[in-house]
Amino acid sequence: MQPNVSPSEALSIVLIEDDERLARLTARYMESHGARVTIAAEGRDGIAKVIRERPDVVLLDLMLPGIDGIEVCRELRTRTDTPIIMVTARGEEADRVMGLEGGADDYVAKPFSTRELLARVRAQARRARGRSGPGTKPLHVGPLMVCAQSMRATLADAPLALTTYEFMLLRALAERAGRVLSREQLVDIVRGSSDEAFDRSVDVHISHLRQKLGDDSRNPRLLKTVRGVGYMLAAAS
8 A cells, every 4th residue: 555645755865775675675664655766886976876766865885895985976966956865884983984985964873763764865865855853034144145935145245065964054144143062062953963063074065065165274264163062154244
């Protein structure tokens, strides 16, 4: 019996995983909740399927034959802003940071709860579709414009190419411009839970944001670090 899922909630997923049994079980669970899943067993095939199908979310294993998940993630990031959730048995902080630096939006370590994984997939899809919260007027902070409804951000009218997670971070900071937010607060706002926050995850995304904003990391004018406390988007003067 097929679940009753509205078209707006239906998800398309590309799962890049070389463990055939795990891929099959994960896909079966996602499909039982209304998702459409395409499986790729290696990196190059996965990239081709993501580009061809333009899914809502990519689930990407780190350890793959041929090119590994980090390389796949980096290549995808040059071609699409589709949310990428890194899924791997390697749960060390260094590996998580590596995945985030490669452009992943989220990270889940094996063994994982399929229920939690589905929740994270749905959260990333909602954010990418611009339905993470009530749509309001665009936010303006100095030369920066952030529009939650269209998931679009510009700097001095030039569009910013942001991942979903980067956009959500920027939006959270823009909504609270001039206020310092801790890492834990940012994770709680963006992901909805701070249970699995680790110090460097937010740092990596902030670093990416600074680069895209053209900020000097040693003396940022927009995205400031308050040592020992957190981060702040400078309010318009």
